[in-house]
Amino acid sequence: MTLEQRASTESTSPSLSGSAASGSVARRTLLRVGGGGLLAAALTGVRGAGVPYLSDKGWLSADGAFAAVSTALGDKLYTEVFPTSPLILDPFHDELNVPSALRPVPPKQVTSWPDPPGPGIGQQNSLRNEQHQIWPSTLGLPDPIVYEIDLLVRPHSFTTSKVLPIDDHGRPTVSFDASGNRYAAGEVRTLPPSTIYGFNGTFPGPMINAEYGRPALVRFRNRLDENPLGLDRQDFGSPVWQFLTHLHNAHTAPESDGNPHYSIIAGPREHGYLPQMWVDNLYLNHPAGGDDREKQSFFWFHDHTMDFTGADVYKGMVGLYPIYDPKNGTDMGDERQGLRLPGVREDHPDGSFDVKYDIPLALYDCSLDDGVTMHHDMHDSQFPDAGNPRTHPEWWGMTFHKHFPNHGFVGDIFTVNGTAYPVLQVDRRKYRFRFLDCSVSRIYELKLMSSTNGPKSAVSLGYDGDELQGQYRIPDGQQCMQFTQIASDGGLLPFPLKRDSFELWPAKRREFIVDFTKYLDGSPTTKGDVIYLTNIMKMTTGRMWDSSSRFSPDPEYQVPLLKFVIGDDVPDDSEIPVTMRPVPPIPSDWRSLAEDRKIFEVERGSAGGEIEWLINGVQFDPEHVGRSLRNPNGNTPLAEQKRGSFAVWEIRNGGGGWVHPFHLHMEEHRVLSRNGKDVTQHALPSHPEDRSREDLVALDPGESVLVYRGFRTFVGPYVAHCHNLLHEDHAMMFGWSIIP
């Protein structure tokens, strides 16, 4: 631009009002200052609020900023609407369901079956095309105890309480019944039962009390085609009623492990066992490598059908499998022996046993249909009878589920052992509680609290929207007891840990001793005292927490799940041990092993109208094993390991805004490092269980975790996947193999 042109431009550029030059300059200065102020305000806002937010979510990077915006845009584009469940008016009055051990099938009855279990070719399933890879006698173990579990369509009630239908503002609203009748706002109702697909028709399903050294064989029979009660199956769960059972995380051969890709290439050659098929899952109850240090203490079994695991688990396919160690009486359910952990064992003549004061607590959140929320997702056409997209007033009060992969799936009603807000009368002594998170996506952080005024409904406290999740709060709740942690996924810890609170991620197990004789300050409890098991982690979507002790704690969020009422003094021979089970050693040269590690990065993708979830940039391919990203040695190995080998694997959370409970089938691992920080000697406060063995890697936002594990006993295909079940069902899984 020439000087002449510049002069021309200046003269014709905005005078704004045609006023004198001095006035114009003043205005221009003012505008410049205003523009600068806007920029400064924007930058300050980003620094002050944006940076901490991005940091918490793992988005504090150039790519992360885009991911944050993409996520926000996704929220606008993906229609994922949840109903508001009716308010349970009388919580903490239904007794907690304390399961009893499933009784085995008498041996005489087993031998009379037309197709009795056995080691021969064709004896593993009803298709007669599979064989157990290792029969117990191969390992010098006795023949298995046989159990029989049928998959049944049955009703289940989460509460006997009356309910008040409310909307997302907490206001009373209309409700409906199965005949389509409409009830006025404010009318108190009784919930209809929900339809479940349950192991033996219950939720949770049966509990098998197992022991190391005593193999168990479970004949799972699919009877989901039978619907003798004429129940409405609704629009979720495997559409062709298949099942595939995974005993999480037993050391099990592929044909009994419920691996979805194995099922496609062998056995049923379907996504699972179809109605009227059966399969014998053989659980050797034998530790990896025959090493006592590899013994675990609490499994659970659940459906693992490809694409429908979350829906099937949510529909009830959950069972419990505590496993005891009778060797030297170490942990055999008898508090007079071994480690003297709480438990009074009662043996039954059929070889099964129950253990008093040793109680599993399966946490599960659900959402009940309000009759006005649209049902619509990618799977609609697989449920033609539902006629989606549409609302379903006839399903009012029954479980609501959709395959919402963008938000994950969290419910607003919290249940324990299948009952919403139950109560447990406890004796005044020590108990062993085995916690399991069998929710689809929800993570809990649990604390033991007392409350003078007791639970108040979130509605009565003025909350609305997502803040209604959990329905009740104890605003005056105070921590009153500690947990003594004795076990994690991988069994007993080397030594007990005192915990004020603990996180429970999907599929994780945590075991604790709770001493109901005294409070945190040492003062004694008295009969009639009330303690609440309380969730303090707010998680309004299935992505990750909004607040927890570790990130942005919200002291107002104290949701009671289970009420303990202390009763009489009873004898207590249990003790809190000083040491328990040592962990297998980590090789001193693990850093050099790590140079050739296999690397798997979990991340978010998008495909065909739904968010998909990826590992190393690809979706689950049931026909091929996964391949590592390039490791420090420059290799990209296939996910194959020789039988008997050990290896370092790295699991990375490649995208922010989500956390992932990443599950590796078949053996437990030890965590070596988190984000490059060695945790083999001292675990980080955020993950104290890293000193133990686990089968789920709790991946915080943007985190990278190195683990060390073995690949022993069996050969064949297994999987690794995210246990946020909507991620798993949307392809965040890869196959890996053990080769001879």
Next chain:
Amino acid sequence: MTTPSSTRGVRTDGRSGRTRAPWATVLLLGPVATFGSEFWVVAIRGAVGAIQRAQGPFGDWLRESALTLPVYLTAVLAALTWAGRRQGARQQRVRDVALALGVVALATTAVTAVVLAVNAVVDYRLQATLLVTMSSHGTCTGGCLAAGQRSAALLQARAVGLGTLATLVSNLALLGTVVLLRGGRLPVR
């Protein structure tokens, strides 16, 4: 065809008789609009784009901004030229500045809409193919597959709309801030 400048009130280059291009303004606003608009293109792709095209968004943003810069510069030039002709020889008023700003924002947003639409087509084709591949392993075949493809198409259409709207708003904000920082001036000639 050259329209006599006197009839439109537009100043022309005396030697050629053509309208003088406001290059300084174009070179100032063009990159701002480009990087701002492409941010939304890449962010939308992260939200709904095909998996293989939604990795490394920051690098994609830099690369695609550089590639599309000439198109945006052209759009800004065209918009300013139009605004300059409309303004004519009179001194620029607030209304002229607002109009020029709006036209530039609209022109650059139109470019973004086209880019978003092209992206949507590419993504849809990849996703539709992927859905077919997935259906060979999974349970979603027949009607489910068709529903998935329909859903993908609708989602892409909605994404183009949302991305266009977001771009328009951000262009107005970004370009408006630039004008403010320049003391309210937006030379169009």
